[in-house]
Amino acid sequence: MNFVESRNLQFKYIKYDDETDENIAVTALKGVDITISKGEFVAVLGRNGSGKSTFAKLINGLNIPTEGTLYVKGLDASKEENIWDIRQNVGMVFQNPDNQIIATIVEEDVAFGPENLGMEPNEIVKNVNMALKAVSMEEFRDAAPAYLSGGQKQRVAIAGILAMKPRCIILDEPTAMLDPQGRKEVMETVTMLNKEEGITIILITHYMEEAALADRIIVMNEGKVAMEGTPREIFSRVGEMKALHLDVPQITELSSIINGSVSKFPADILNIEEFIDAFKYYGYNKDFHYAKKSREPKNNKPLLEVRDLTHIYGKETAFEKVAVKNIRLTVGEGDFIGLIGHTGSGKSTLIQHFNALVKADEGSVYFKGKDIFEDKSKLKYIRQKIGLVFQYPEYQIFETTIYDEVAYGPRNCGLSAEETDIRVKEALKFVGIDESMCKKSPFDLSGGQKRRVAIAGILAMRPEILILDEPMAGLDPYGRDEILKNIRSMHDKLGITVILVSHSMEDIAAIADKILVMNKGSVAMYDTVDNVFREPERLTAMGLNAPQLTLLFKRLRDELAMDVPVNVYDVNEAAEILISAMS
Secondary structure, three states, X not given: OEEEEEEEEEEEEEEEEOOOOEEEEEEEEEEEEEEEEOOOEEEEEOXXXXXXXXXXXXXXXXXXXXXXXXEXXXXXXXXXXXXXXXXXXXXXXXXXXXXXXXXXXXXXXXXXXXXXXXXXXXXXXXXXXXXXXXXXXXXXXXXXXXXXXXXXXXXXXXXXXXXOOOOEEEEEOOOOOOOHHHHHHHHHHHHHHHHHHOOEEEXXXXXXXXXXXXXEEEEEEOOEEXXXXXXXXXXXXXXXXXXXXOOOOHHHHHHHHHHHHOOOOOOOOOOHHHHHHHHHHHOOOOOOEOOOOOOOOOOOOEEEEEEEEEEEEXXXXXXXXXXXXXXXXXXXXOOEEEEEEOOOOOHHHHHHHHOOOOOOOEEEEEEOOEEOOOOHHHHHHHHHHEEEEOOOHHHOOOOOOHHHHHHHHHHHOOOOHHHHHHHXXXXXXXXXXXXXXXXXXXXXXXXXXXXXXXXXXXXXXXXXXXXXXXXXXXXXXXXXXXXXXXXXXXXXXXXXXXXXXXXXHHHHHHHOOEEEEEEOOEEEEEEEHHHHHOOHHHHHHXXXXXXXXXXXXXXXXXXXXXXXXXXXXXXXHHHHHHHHHHO
């Protein structure tokens, strides 16, 4: 039986056009034919703006089809009288948890859905307990969502849907703000609900490793279905995926490259286990040796120092929580630091102290040797020199045009119109936004473009330190790579110090020089990329992980006794090493 069936499905919405000063119709879906069986696990991929979320909202009854037909559990989704029944059967987890959480206590929020469905009290208690356990939020049942991190809020949002036990769950980038262990736990929960409870799962994601867990993948592009098949079928078509600005798991790309030189080697491997088995089967030179130098630590002149920093939220209240404690660290001039840590480890709290957005309960932050709070009249200067791009750029953007948004900082610092204009154009050019877009509204931009505008607004003040809190979250692979490229370029060309917060170990490995690991509010590790990722077991114990290629090469060393380095982060380099070992 089909749970979802669409034929020539179309959806249009009205959008205001700045240039013509008129409302125009935008076609988000252009004749989509999709069938999803009852109990199936389907992953939906596509670049930002491809129509994925629009399709999901139609299935959930949040939008009504413009043309074509859509049946959900046999109900016509275009008829108003069917919407309540559809929403009872289809739960949706949104990308931003703040759009979904409504209660002041976690337990009450998770219970809100079941209560509105009229469940018995005993069943509500049982479902709430199950849902909180599934997302590892049991200890926070009495907490206020306002005091939780972004990733913890997302877990609460997921729990709220799980507690309603819908027959279909749509997850729109549900793990974008979660740490590696959190992503793993959520995906284990989703898989369990699918296999054991028979719940239909529709997962929208930019994590290819998550999509590999699905029964089937649907790839969308420009409002249409571009590709469809099993994960093995889809990911083996590396070139086509790249042409759609998408990606494949690193392991799959690696196997595909090796297949080009070792013809019998499988080109469609999906995980490390499969790769190890194939590598053993096809054989390798047991005397092979490959040496690689470790990245040398840089001893740059101290720029920012944190001394004995402790911050407590809700101090002396029922919600008291120590967010960071006894932090001591030094950031050097020109450093590029990747900041990682489990959800709720204190990352966002820590960086908000760096430019005086938050004042510590104990300890101090020093910029160029001076306490940033020593002279409060100079806080504007501190925030000009230490720029922070928030987790959600939508919260940072407020002006009516892109130009005014980027110009806000320089104007607020008292710069002349001429100097402001120079800085705005300079910043926009650096982040890859054309001057012709200056009069457009920043709210009409895609997620990736909003992030660029937010970064440009900080760059226009010419900071000495640029702090970015999860700037790639929710972006497609193409958008992610563009942002990373821009950030690295800013660091190299402008010589500014960069602190990048991310849950992607692969991104951190590719771009950072040093890694700061936070764990339960404290600094757990602070070292070079190679030294940190050399200890994957320690990272795993903290809810993190090492990059996929690093884990593969460590297993090749441990299980096959191969003399290969573990500090391998690039797919092409990994392929070169392993092809040589198989020659």
